[in-house]
Structures are given as C-alpha cells and as structure tokens.
Amino acid sequence: MLKAKPAVLAKVSHETRHVSVLLIAPSLDIIGGQSIQADQLLRCLATEPSVQVQFLPVNPRLHSALSMKYVRTLITLVLNLARLVANIGRADILHIFTPGYFSFYLAPAPALLLGRLLGKRTILNYHDGRAQDHLAHWPMARRWMRLADTIVVPSDYLVEVFARFGFVATRIQNVAGTDSLPYRERLQPRPVFLHNRGLAPEYNPACTLRAFAVIQQRYPEARLTIAHHGPLRDELERLARALGLRQTRFIGPVSREQMSALYDSADVYLMSPNADNMPLSLLECFAAGLAIVSSNSGGIPNIVEDRQTALLFPRNDHQAMAACALRLLEEPGLGARLAKNARAECEKYRWTHIGPQWIALYHRLLDPSIKSA
Numbered sequence: 001m002l003k004a005k006p007a008v009l010a011k012v013s014h015e016t017r018h019v020s021v022l023l024i025a026p027s028l029d030i031i032g033g034q035s036i037q038a039d040q041l042l043r044c045l046a047t048e049p050s051v052q053v054q055f056l057p058v059n060p061r062l063h064s065a066l067s068m069k070y071v072r073t074l075i076t077l078v079l080n081l082a083r084l085v086a087n088i089g090r091a092d093i094l095h096i097f098t099p100g101y102f103s104f105y106l107a108p109a110p111a112l113l114l115g116r117l118l119g120k121r122t123i124l125n126y127h128d129g130r131a132q133d134h135l136a137h138w139p140m141a142r143r144w145m146r147l148a149d150t151i152v153v154p155s156d157y158l159v160e161v162f163a164r165f166g167f168v169a170t171r172i173q174n175v176a177g178t179d180s181l182p183y184r185e186r187l188q189p190r191p192v193f194l195h196n197r198g199l200a201p202e203y204n205p206a207c208t209l210r211a212f213a214v215i216q217q218r219y220p221e222a223r224l225t226i227a228h229h230g231p232l233r234d235e236l237e238r239l240a241r242a243l244g245l246r247q248t249r250f251i252g253p254v255s256r257e258q259m260s261a262l263y264d265s266a267d268v269y270l271m272s273p274n275a276d277n278m279p280l281s282l283l284e285c286f287a288a289g290l291a292i293v294s295s296n297s298g299g300i301p302n303i304v305e306d307r308q309t310a311l312l313f314p315r316n317d318h319q320a321m322a323a324c325a326l327r328l329l330e331e332p333g334l335g336a337r338l339a340k341n342a343r344a345e346c347e348k349y350r351w352t353h354i355g356p357q358w359i360a361l362y363h364r365l366l367d368p369s370i371k372s373a
Contacts, residue, residue: 129277157299178287199230
C-alpha cells in the first residue's frame with residue numbers, strides 16, 4: 001500500500017517576503033466539514049505574520065426569489081467569477097477548497113483556469129471522500145485538476161486515491177478547532193447516542209437507524225439525536241417510524257456554538273458512512289470524550305485505530321455496528337479507555353503542528369529554491 005508522506009517543514013528565513021493568499025471556500029452559511037475547516041484555517045492564518053489572507057466564499061447569499069435550482073446555480077457561477085476577477089489581482093496564491101462532482105465546476109475549476117491565465121500559484125485542496133468515483137467517472141475534472149500547481153489532501157487515503165490516477169498529492173491534515181470543547185470523562189457510557197453527519201447517501205445514515213433499532217431491543221431507554229440536514233431527511237424520518245424507534249430526534253443543522261453542548265449531552269458517537277475522508281466530527285469527539293463507533297470506509301482508519309481509539313465495523317453492516325455499540329455499553333472500562341487514547345491524538349491536529357506545513361508550502365510555491373528540511 002502506498003504510504004503518504006506528511007508535508008514537511010521548509011526552512012524559511014525571516015527575510016522571506018509576505019505571501020498573499022486568497023482562500024476560496026464555502027462559508028459557514030453552509031454548515032459542513034469544508035466550511036468549518038475553511039473557517040478554522042482562516043482564523044489560524046490570520047495570526048501568521050508572514051501570511052496575508054483574504055477569504056472568498058463560494059456560496060453567495062441570494063434572495064429567496066432566486067431559489068429555482070438551475071437559476072440559482074447559474075447566478076452563483078456568475079457571481080463567483082465576478083468576485084474572483086475582482087480579488088485575484090492582490091493574491092500570490094489561490095488556496096482553493098473543493099468537493100467532488102458537479103460542485104467542482106462552480107468555483108474550483110474557474111479559479112484554477114484564471115489562476116493559470118494570470119500567473120498565480122494555485123493549491124487545489126481536495127476534501128471529498130468520494131474521490132475514487134469522482135476521478136474514475138469524470139475525466140474532464142482530471143484534466144482541470146492538472147492546472148493546479150499542487151494538490152493537497154487531508155488524508156493518506158486520498159493520497160493513495162489520487163496516485164491511482166497519476167497525481168502526486170501532498171497530505172496536510174485538517175486543523176481541529178477543538179479547544180472550545182470541554183472534555184468529559186465517561187467511566188461507563190450511557191445508551192445516549194449522537195449522529196452528526198450529513199443526511200446524504202454517501203454517509204449511509206439509514207445504517208445507523210437500523211443499528212439503533214437493534215440497540216433499543218436491549219436498551220429500551222436508549223436515545224439517539226441526529227443532527228445535520230440533507231436530502232434523505234424525510235426518508236429517514238419515515239424509516240425511523242417504520243422501525244418503531246423511540247426517543248429518536250432529528251434536530252437539523254447545529255451551529256458551531258451549539259455543538260459543544262450537543263457533544264457533552266451524549267456518551268457514544270455513531271456514524272456509518274460508505275464513503276468518507278477525514279471527518280472533523282471524529283476529532284471533535286476525540287476532544288469531547290465520546291466513545292466512537294464508525295464504519296471502516298475511506299480515510300477513517302487513517303484517523304482512528306480499531307479497538308484503540310474507536311470501534312470500527314464493515315460498512316453497511318448494521319448488525320456489526322449495533323454489536324460494537326452494545327460492547328461499549330457492557331464491557332467495563334472499554335469506552336473510557338478508547339476515549340482517553342483518542343484524546344491524546346488531538347495534539348496531532350493542532351495549528352502548532354499543522355500550521356508550519358501550510359506556511360512552508362506557501363513559501364515554497366513562491367520560491368522553489370526553498371528546500372524541504
């Protein structure tokens with residue numbers, strides 16, 4: 001298996017000139033992994049004396065009258081292009097967040113093209129756990145990606161995926177903004193569960209509901225809170241009723257300020273994605289002290305180690321998922337041990353560790369003579 005090397009720190013002298021970075025990413029108007037990570041990166045870069053950072057959100061606020069699907073997409077594309085043209089001149093580097101599939105063409109692809117035409121250095125920061133399918137079935141996207149000066153991904157898993165298609169990607173892990181999450185020790189977890197992934201097919205939330213039905217057969221008092229939103233919400237609520245689930249709440253999207261209390265209210269985190277990369281929610285659970293039960297899809301085994309920092313199960317196996325959750329509830333000390341080990345992992349994702357990798361990359365892009373340490 002191909003192992004990715006983390007980005008290494010370059011030796012950058014104090015005389016190196018300031019780097020102007022235009023961060024192109026979704027804003028927190030859309031609550032999700034990319035917007036949260038972009039916000040965290042923006043906050044951290046603002047503290048770096050050698051970097052001047054501007055933010056260009058790719059999800060402009062539109063009047064409700066413009067909510068028709070294709071009209072909204074066209075206007076979003078035009079607005080993104082106009083704002084990109086207005087802001088690109090002051091930037092040395094375009095740091096472009098991107099998901100996969102059609103969304104890639106709304107902002108990332110135009111930014112790559114305009115950056116190339118205007119001689120700007122470009123970083124394509126790819127965050128989608130469905131990269132294998134995206135790259136395999138969207139050959140035009142692969143051509144556009146070759147316009148980037150460098151591709152950065154947050155996991156070894158995505159480094160390996162990109163390598164299969166002839167790309168050399170650099171791994172720089174996500175920054176965990178977990179300092180505001182209070183750690184609570186759960187010596188013996190209660191049957192109080194939380195699910196906080198998008199209600200979309202790739203995250204397979206139906207598997208979590210079916211596993212919870214098995215759990216409730218043994219623990220009728222068990223509770224499940226399902227945060228976030230997505231196209232499957234109505235279908236999932238119908239499934240919950242069909243399964244006869246009790247004490248199961250769908251609460252929709254939750255702000256970052258509210259998440260602290262939500263994590264504190266639960267003892268076990270459940271998630272069952274079929275495709276994933278580096279979910280920030282896992283790092284937040286590390287910080288808050290929740291025991292984790294997750295499928296082993298995508299990049300998740302790059303973050304957690306089975307039976308050391310979480311319990312993993314084969315994807316789309318709700319019986320195995322339920323068995324892991326029941327084990328946490330019934331094996332003395334297991335949940336507390338996993339949570340303690342996971343808490344120690346948080347140090348890897350602090351800005352003091354991740355930040356120098358970004359700063360070194362920015363300076364290397366502008367001055368290739370700067371060598372890696």
